[in-house]
Amino acid sequence: MKIAVDAMGGDHAPREIVRGAAEAAREFDQEIILAGEQGQIIAELGELTDPRITIVHAPEAIAMGEHPAVAVRRKKNSSIVRAVQLVKEGTAGAVVSAGSTGAAMAAALLGLGRIRGIDRPAIAGILPSRRGGTVLLDVGANVDCKPQHLLQFAIMGSLYAEKILGIPEPRIGLLNIGEEETKGNELTLATHPLLKRSGLNFVGNVEGRDIFQGPVDVVVCDGFVGNIVLKAGEGMAMALMHMVKEEVTKSWLAKMGTAMTIPALKDFRRRLDYAEYGGAPLLGVNGVVIICHGSSTARAIKNAVRRARESLENRLVEAIHSNIKAGDGGEAGCADA
Amino acid sequence: MKIAVDAMGGDHAPREIVRGAAEAAREFDQEIILAGEQGQIIAELGELTDPRITIVHAPEAIAMGEHPAVAVRRKKNSSIVRAVQLVKEGTAGAVVSAGSTGAAMAAALLGLGRIRGIDRPAIAGILPSRRGGTVLLDVGANVDCKPQHLLQFAIMGSLYAEKILGIPEPRIGLLNIGEEETKGNELTLATHPLLKRSGLNFVGNVEGRDIFQGPVDVVVCDGFVGNIVLKAGEGMAMALMHMVKEEVTKSWLAKMGTAMTIPALKDFRRRLDYAEYGGAPLLGVNGVVIICHGSSTARAIKNAVRRARESLENRLVEAIHSNIKAGDGGEAGCADA
Known part of the structure; x- marks a missing residue:
């Protein structure tokens, strides 16, 4: 093609x-x-x-x-x-x-x-994590989402992780402010039960720190939160580089140290920049x-x-098509929220 | 006392x-x-x-x-x-x-x-930035907020930056997915005009990366977003430390390099942990x-x-008390959203 x-x-x-x-x-x-x-x-x-x-x-x-x-x-x-x-x-x-x-x-x-x-296509970012990469979606296509949109993001993110990143039965997490089922805002509280009965490998709520720690393969959130997390990460990597550089301008040994770690920070920042890193699919x-x-x-x-x-x-498109239509998740699952 | x-x-x-x-x-x-x-x-x-x-x-x-x-x-x-x-x-x-x-x-x-x-007390985190620190609020007290809540957070954050951090006329930013006034979700779109006429030193929307870059002194958001940003930053610092350590286990020179930069990363992570860093005020x-x-x-x-x-x-409490009551911001400003 x-x-x-x-x-x-x-x-x-x-x-x-x-x-x-x-x-x-x-x-x-x-x-x-x-x-x-x-x-x-x-x-x-x-x-x-x-x-x-x-x-x-x-x-x-x-x-x-x-x-x-x-x-x-x-x-x-x-x-x-x-x-x-x-x-x-x-x-x-x-x-x-x-x-x-x-x-x-x-x-x-x-x-x-x-x-x-x-209902709503989503942009999927692949963020660096200790275990390789975490698919975060949506990272900016949709600012105000409904529970069924997040369910659809989860289905698409799962297929992307499986088909493109080669992860069998990807683990899905819902981005939230606590692991307990009772934690969250209106959107995540209403989304949790939908994901639970979706047939996906849903492991529950995950917190902000889990995005980079990698206990799950796919993290689902609305595009407002996803976009801010992505850009905050980028800004933090930039600030860290600046700090490390300032920290170590004192001796030749320290300069050698910087020479070792700045490339790692630069690489991290580039990988955060979803688009540099192979682009972001609009799913x-x-x-x-x-x-x-x-x-x-x-x-x-x-x-x-x-x-x-x-x-x-x-x-991938065909896989999303058949998984959204098939089973009791699918269209029915998306419509019942 | x-x-x-x-x-x-x-x-x-x-x-x-x-x-x-x-x-x-x-x-x-x-x-x-x-x-x-x-x-x-x-x-x-x-x-x-x-x-x-x-x-x-x-x-x-x-x-x-x-x-x-x-x-x-x-x-x-x-x-x-x-x-x-x-x-x-x-x-x-x-x-x-x-x-x-x-x-x-x-x-x-x-x-x-x-x-x-x-209407809603807020927890204020002080995040490390290239210019020192950025007050981010709310970082977790309130998950679903209304525009007037964010206005109140801005007033309290501004007073905190002024009275406690010693910043005259603190610059206030609204956390958003774009700098343009027309960008955002329902909440930020409705909050922007309130902040504009608040009498605060409101500089407009800021993006995720600005939190750590420091173009503003105070960043306002709802507690769901703030909590996730805070924890994502913590997780990212941890992942980075792990990566830097892995990167540089190859030679003695590289090990010296790690010795130089790991403390900087650790310090950054500790400063992210708002509570370690002098605690977070409930305003x-x-x-x-x-x-x-x-x-x-x-x-x-x-x-x-x-x-x-x-x-x-x-x-500080007296200052919040009189600033919320005084002027056409204050109670009137909070009620008109």
Whole structure:
């Protein structure tokens, strides 16, 4: 399956996007369609020109400040709308974009629609933990959620952990302020019983510290909380790096110490930045959509293309489709809250 | 003013509590009343016996699993209820407790009541940031909040930063998923205009990463989000320490490096643990109440007593009282949401 890449989205577009796409084409022997301003793409490709890369001319751009849904409806020839269109018409199997997250979501929702039984697609971040990685969702697609939305996030997160990260029977936790069933806000108190009878491997409530400790594989929360946790983690890693640097400017020995630990902190921070780390899947739309950070480099784009490939190979969308419909969880389970 | 210390609350009670109280009495020349089982306290005091320390016999204990409000109502002779009682009757000016947070809150609410104009008292955490510290509130007293509650948190947080941390005109931020006024969930969208016309030095929305970066002095959020951010930060510091240790077990040079940076990480983690770091004030009740972590050591208790002293000296409760009542913010401002 071809993969469509939004060549104009991102702080370093089209240069880094085009380079990342070219690297992915070569490294994975992957057919790629670059959607964007043809002249600029050709110029950037230069010596990287590859028979596996084709271009779809989409000269319009959506700026970060524009209202996503309005911009997506108006600018039919924007790179993200055209990239999504390629998936809709079956020319490509997946979209990768480092442009405005809102625009990518709006384009995907309008162009591909939701999987039947999913009320709210969610963005899944993969956060570093002591045991490898924890899938946290939603990290920003939905600010005000209902219990059935969190149940759907749990089903999608479980399938993602199983199909893409290769974890059998992923353990699911509900992000909360205490482990007891009686703890929580209105949303988590109402969600807990839904998860309990969902048929998922639900282990109960988990607390903030568990995200990075790894007692569960998937942590479910609303997009407001998820987004704040993700960004707080990023900010903390930055503050720590600063502190460690200040701490150890005193002796040559200390400097050697910094040289050892700063890379570990930098790596941690980069892994927190879900998009740098292979992009974040938008789960629940009728197609594979990988959202990358605005500051994505060629390497990030290449990793996102790999993530898109894996999602296609492991038939993630189909798995969500059949798991949401099947069984007494599924549509009935989602509707009964 | 005497300070009442709950001698029986905490994982290391009464030993560490009694020792911390004795250290505080000596170091700050502070009169302290220890509330708890007299025999045990006398045994722990031993050579630390000090004329500045008196004991109020309160033999009942409230366990972590008990329902706070029920336990507080039933156990009139529990150490936390008696400690609060001492403040109510004017014998002491402040309470310090490392027992169940829920029980301390319930005892304070029932015994001291709320400051007129405050609907929901809040727990304020002081988180480490690149610029020193950021006051984050609420970090767990209130899970489901209304806009006027967040406005009240902002007023109390601002006064705390000014009176106790010595920051003139503290900058206030609303924790959100984007800086734009139009971003947020129902709660933050409704809170933003209230803060804007509050007369506080409100700088607008801040994101998760700003908590540790320090562009503002006070960050306001509901207790569900605050608690999760706090614990996520703690878990992340622990995971980072683990990673750094693993990273650098390869050479003697690397081991020296770890020796340099692990203390910095440990310090960061301890500072995240709001209670270790001088305790967390419960703001909005009619008296000074400092809540400590269950695992508090003598040093933590001593620091909490210092924090209680500062709150008394700087007349924090009186300042909240007059600022909530005064001006068109105050009660009117709180009621109009």
